[in-house]
Amino acid sequence: METIKVGMADLNIIENNGVLVTLGLGSCVGVALYDKRKKMAGLAHVMLPSSKEIKNNSNKAKFADSGIEVLVSKMEQLGADKRYIVAKLAGGAQMFKFNSRADVLKIGERNVIAVKSKLKNLGIKVISEDTGGNFGRTIEFSSNDGSLLIKTIGYGIKTI
């Protein structure tokens, strides 16, 4: 079985019994897209909500808006159909608690909101998620059945 690692500000696609893995998601969000008919899985590891907020936006995979757009169009190029793609989300944690500068530290929450809004725009349904909290997550996304395995330190293991 093929395994591909998806790092920070990166995205990838796998078909036919493969696994996409991201180790230690913190405030970033793992956007897992699945086309059941093609058994095609795509994973984007986004760091920031919007490519329109900042100038340094050449790396499309870094942002929720442009990252999801690129991932969906790449999946479509490989034969996926947007109407059959569903989404699962993980990550978006707030790793540190603080009173001041809340906007900076709530980046995880803002990332999740931005991801959902982009998916809604594209007409892609979020069927399950494990987001928020204050802990890191390792995720394994299977193209065989679209299952998303989530591992944590001290918060258990689950599949969504």
Added chain:
Amino acid sequence: MTIDINNLNNDFLDVFKELGNIGAGNAATALSQILNDKVNMDIPQVRLLNFSDVDRMLGGPENPVVGIYFAMGGDAVGNMMFILDLDSAKNLVELLLNKEKDSCKLDDLEISALSEIGNIIASSYINSLSQLTNLNLKISIPSISIDMAAAILSVPAIQFSYISDKVLFIETEFKEQNKYITGNLFLIPDINSFEIIFDSLGV
């Protein structure tokens, strides 16, 4: 002046190295006063890493580490983070509380002690930066988290991601007798503050 973090030249890195040097020197002095023992330090390493390489640090992405986070305010705004691997955290706790621990599991008192040390180390760095630049700089109270290295590192990485596709960090190693304590410090000024700091240093 516009700073391009992706193409920082050696002068800029030297500035950070020097800053790391002075900061770590102050931190070592502070540590040795608290521990009432001699603390040595290595020359800090200053590195500029791609996002894709960030999670290879600190013993791998899923390795549990201790992160202590501060907000920086005053004339320059930004964030600061001090990260220790669990072995170093354990060594530090043993030295601070003068006991031997069988495991790396930390209780509330130990976590609080680590926060305080993080505070002292971060303050040492900030004070040296403040003196070097003549800027008024201060840090917030610490916030601590123990979790996977990549998850902890996502916080400074996201901060850098606003301005760059790279992460700048200063690695410092302290040694007290036989116990090594390796710490990684991330100093993350906001983009405008980067320029304020470099300007005030005349770089």
